[in-house]
Amino acid sequence: MARIDLDRIRHAYGPNPKSEADFALRLVNQAFDDGGAYALLGPSGCGKTSLLNIISGLVTPSQGRVRFNGDDVTNLPTEKRNIAQVFQFPVIYDSMTVRENLAFPLRNRGVKQAEANQRVDEVLGMIGLSGIAGRKARGLTADVKQKISLGRGLVRSDVNAILFDEPLTVIDPQMKWQLRAQLRELHKRFGYTMVYVTHDQTEALTFASKVVVMYEGEIVQIGAPEELFERPSHTFVGYFIGSPGMNVIPTTLDGASMRLGAYSAPLPVAPRLRGKPKLEMGVRPEYVRIGAQGIPATITRVEDAGRFRIVRAMVQGHSITAISPEGDELSADPHITFDPKGVHLYADSWRVDLTVEAAS
Amino acid sequence: MSRGKLSWLVPVIYILFLLTPIYWLVSMSFKTNAEITGGFTLFPEAFTLDNYAKVFGDPKWRGVFFNSIFYVLLNTIISIAVALPAAYAFSRYKFFGDKHLFFWLLTNRMAPAAVFALPFFQLYYKVGLFDTHIAVALAHCLFNVPLAVWILEGFMSGVPREIDETAYVDGHSFPSFFTRIFMPLIASGIGVAAFFCFMFSWVEYLIADTLTRSAATPITSKMRAVFEQQGGTDWGVLAAAGTLTIIPGAIVIWFVRNYIAKGFALGRV
Amino acid sequence: MKPVNQKAWFLVLPVLVLVAISAVIPLMMVVNFSVQEKASNGQFFWMGTKWYETVLHDEKFWGALFRSLSFSAIILAIQIPLGIFIALNMPRKGWGVPASLILMSLPLLIPWYVVGMIWQMFGRVDIGLLGVMLKDFGYNYVGDPVDAWGTLILMDVWHWTSLVALLSYAGLVSIPDAYYQAARIDGASKWAVFRYIQLPKLGRVLTIAVLLRFMDSLMIFAEPFRVTGGDPAFLSIELEQKSEELGWASAMSIIFFLIILAISWVFYAVMTREDADVAKPESAS
Numbered sequence: 001m002a003r004i005d006l007d008r009i010r011h012a013y014g015p016n017p018k019s020e021a022d023f024a025l026r027l028v029n030q031a032f033d034d035g036g037a038y039a040l041l042g043p044s045g046c047g048k049t050s051l052l053n054i055i056s057g058l059v060t061p062s063q064g065r066v067r068f069n070g071d072d073v074t075n076l077p078t079e080k081r082n083i084a085q086v087f088q089f090p091v092i093y094d095s096m097t098v099r100e101n102l103a104f105p106l107r108n109r110g111v112k113q114a115e116a117n118q119r120v121d122e123v124l125g126m127i128g129l130s131g132i133a134g135r136k137a138r139g140l141t142a143d144v145k146q147k148i149s150l151g152r153g154l155v156r157s158d159v160n161a162i163l164f165d166e167p168l169t170v171i172d173p174q175m176k177w178q179l180r181a182q183l184r185e186l187h188k189r190f191g192y193t194m195v196y197v198t199h200d201q202t203e204a205l206t207f208a209s210k211v212v213v214m215y216e217g218e219i220v221q222i223g224a225p226e227e228l229f230e231r232p233s234h235t236f237v238g239y240f241i242g243s244p245g246m247n248v249i250p251t252t253l254d255g256a257s258m259r260l261g262a263y264s265a266p267l268p269v270a271p272r273l274r275g276k277p278k279l280e281m282g283v284r285p286e287y288v289r290i291g292a293q294g295i296p297a298t299i300t301r302v303e304d305a306g307r308f309r310i311v312r313a314m315v316q317g318h319s320i321t322a323i324s325p326e327g328d329e330l331s332a333d334p335h336i337t338f339d340p341k342g343v344h345l346y347a348d349s350w351r352v353d354l355t356v357e358a359a360s
Numbered sequence: 361m362s363r364g365k366l367s368w369l370v371p372v373i374y375i376l377f378l379l380t381p382i383y384w385l386v387s388m389s390f391k392t393n394a395e396i397t398g399g400f401t402l403f404p405e406a407f408t409l410d411n412y413a414k415v416f417g418d419p420k421w422r423g424v425f426f427n428s429i430f431y432v433l434l435n436t437i438i439s440i441a442v443a444l445p446a447a448y449a450f451s452r453y454k455f456f457g458d459k460h461l462f463f464w465l466l467t468n469r470m471a472p473a474a475v476f477a478l479p480f481f482q483l484y485y486k487v488g489l490f491d492t493h494i495a496v497a498l499a500h501c502l503f504n505v506p507l508a509v510w511i512l513e514g515f516m517s518g519v520p521r522e523i524d525e526t527a528y529v530d531g532h533s534f535p536s537f538f539t540r541i542f543m544p545l546i547a548s549g550i551g552v553a554a555f556f557c558f559m560f561s562w563v564e565y566l567i568a569d570t571l572t573r574s575a576a577t578p579i580t581s582k583m584r585a586v587f588e589q590q591g592g593t594d595w596g597v598l599a600a601a602g603t604l605t606i607i608p609g610a611i612v613i614w615f616v617r618n619y620i621a622k623g624f625a626l627g628r629v
Numbered sequence: 630m631k632p633v634n635q636k637a638w639f640l641v642l643p644v645l646v647l648v649a650i651s652a653v654i655p656l657m658m659v660v661n662f663s664v665q666e667k668a669s670n671g672q673f674f675w676m677g678t679k680w681y682e683t684v685l686h687d688e689k690f691w692g693a694l695f696r697s698l699s700f701s702a703i704i705l706a707i708q709i710p711l712g713i714f715i716a717l718n719m720p721r722k723g724w725g726v727p728a729s730l731i732l733m734s735l736p737l738l739i740p741w742y743v744v745g746m747i748w749q750m751f752g753r754v755d756i757g758l759l760g761v762m763l764k765d766f767g768y769n770y771v772g773d774p775v776d777a778w779g780t781l782i783l784m785d786v787w788h789w790t791s792l793v794a795l796l797s798y799a800g801l802v803s804i805p806d807a808y809y810q811a812a813r814i815d816g817a818s819k820w821a822v823f824r825y826i827q828l829p830k831l832g833r834v835l836t837i838a839v840l841l842r843f844m845d846s847l848m849i850f851a852e853p854f855r856v857t858g859g860d861p862a863f864l865s866i867e868l869e870q871k872s873e874e875l876g877w878a879s880a881m882s883i884i885f886f887l888i889i890l891a892i893s894w895v896f897y898a899v900m901t902r903e904d905a906d907v908a909k910p911e912s913a914s
Contacts, residue, residue, distance in 0.1 A: 104825075384758045397756060400761050454632070470840075474882070482658060502651035595750070605739065610731075613735075
């Protein structure tokens, strides 16, 4: 397994990129620890698949270097990088049996039959397919086929990293969580470096120890799932993670408080900002309280989500979503307050760090 | 997928091979008979449009061109019109004998024309349709309808059934749904099927020749007559007529080139 | 799952009627003729299987059948690998795609009679490019049966290889890139890629191509008749030439048709059996 370093990677698909908009990847400067389980999360077109392909070598970056354990592999072709990749739909060799599928990479590298068989048996055990080793790969279900694809990657003992490109896309919903659990299990037991691309936040948050959120060709935040939820570094992260996403409202600064019309939200310290950035207040629906005090609001819709209710309201011309525990009375004249724990200031979409140490 | 740097040479050489006899035909069409039979010239020395003038100027030649195009169009329209509902049935429903019916239909595509030539002749003669365009159009249906059904069924199966159901919920009757909603969705499939119908009917010779005598004869019948006439073959005119038979095909394929590409991508094959 | 609906028969009815009239009635007529003989007074009377026996005992029939099958075998052996080879090397992107598709389709769109005529002109030693070029090597398809065969084979390859190439191309472009990428990661050689990824995908397509070409090559009537004026005696031409003897010709037609039917059934069974395999996925326990 290897530590992967992405050193100032920039990539454009067209031949002559003129502006930032031509770049699929604007600037990625990131290290993936040996043995870490990472998820690359983001909407379509954010660059996550491009990044994955740069790691695997299917794409050579326009700028920057890729290093495995310190060795520069930027110009090394895929087959020499010793990575395994699982694609969106199962890629297996229909005409071979399960066993032959798994043995294929080993045979191509000249590994002797006996040794190959031993290794294949090991991997079959790991992914739970020992029972069907002799079956033709053709008629099997999608989840089994994906496991075979995975197995083909695991079978090489010198694998540097396992890369997943939205691998659960064609899997039935009831099998999805099972497969995810098995992947986590594999990671815990064997400590592979795994990088998992997805646009589904549930998949990312349940699979990875560190989630890499990408937006428009850049990494906007890396962290454990809890960090991303509580302290989104970018308004996009706040919006993308959590369901419903974070409320983002334009605001103005008044010393050490944010103002929303007549309402004032105090900040721990007065922020020092350069220039005149666009200021926004970010607060998750979980931290929006409805009660008798605060800013007057008009409730436009209430959705019952079982154990809680999603309340959509208009406050001074902005729409705000709040989460209200079930059983709470909603008064006829509702007012909104924000729990200061969950309020963040964003300048040009990036979060302003307001800890006391940072300000001094 | 790695391919040699010179892999483009393969299709190029092959296409040159394909174009050579066609070039020869076209160049002959611009030569006088004297030049053709006189010596051997690679390129027309005495370039002439006489042969084409003879073909365009002769009402009999114009007539046979019209005949061919007419019965081909007739056949395409009939084949598609009949195949559309049938393909829909095969695509959407299970019914008694459906698989066997489908297979039987396909076997007709394989029917050897030579076997049917004589019976067709007798059959259409008996019903008084001998030497008509409709006779040829109907006869070609034997081969084109199964093909059209096969192609259309494939494209239709690619359209989710939910669309049908939504249309009925919205209040469409079956004909309205079929013409206004469904057909636009399978437009490329109709294009591909129509192309193949046109293609087969246009190139077929034996049956078209057998079922006609003078009123509805195809170009190729007249060409054969000219070929076998006494007193020397009019090579130039034959070459001109031959060249003209290539043009409709080229035009049609130019127009459907995008549909064909899309059809390939949809992987019906 | 498809709902069962017997009323679907109404949708199929027009097709059924059309094809049945075109197929069943003529076929019955041919069968009818094949078991009757025309007497000198114009009356038909029952002959039983006499015509069939005559045909099956006729040496010339077997000779013609053998020649037809050999012809089919030869051209299949050339066209299938050649078509695949061309498809493997055709461009996948850019202007080359529509250009090569259009140009390669040209021979398929020329009326069959004209194809024969083109090659007759092309191969003549007095006015044809090919004939003139090969004249000094002793080539002359008019007199020499070997040359005639060679010309027919060349003509058929010229005419139909594009069909195989286009069908194969369609199969190849439907293979997603991920398969090739995975093969690179697995360290597969170019041969392995062909054998395990491309060939299986082509299998279905090729079955169709082989079936179509085999059928058509057995019954090409127009072209060889044009090129060589009836020589060498192919099966289809025998039919044409003996059409005065209705019974004999009809019996031969039926035999011919049964052969073709048997072979298509075999191919169809192979094709649908493969489909059935894929349609029933089993999951691992």
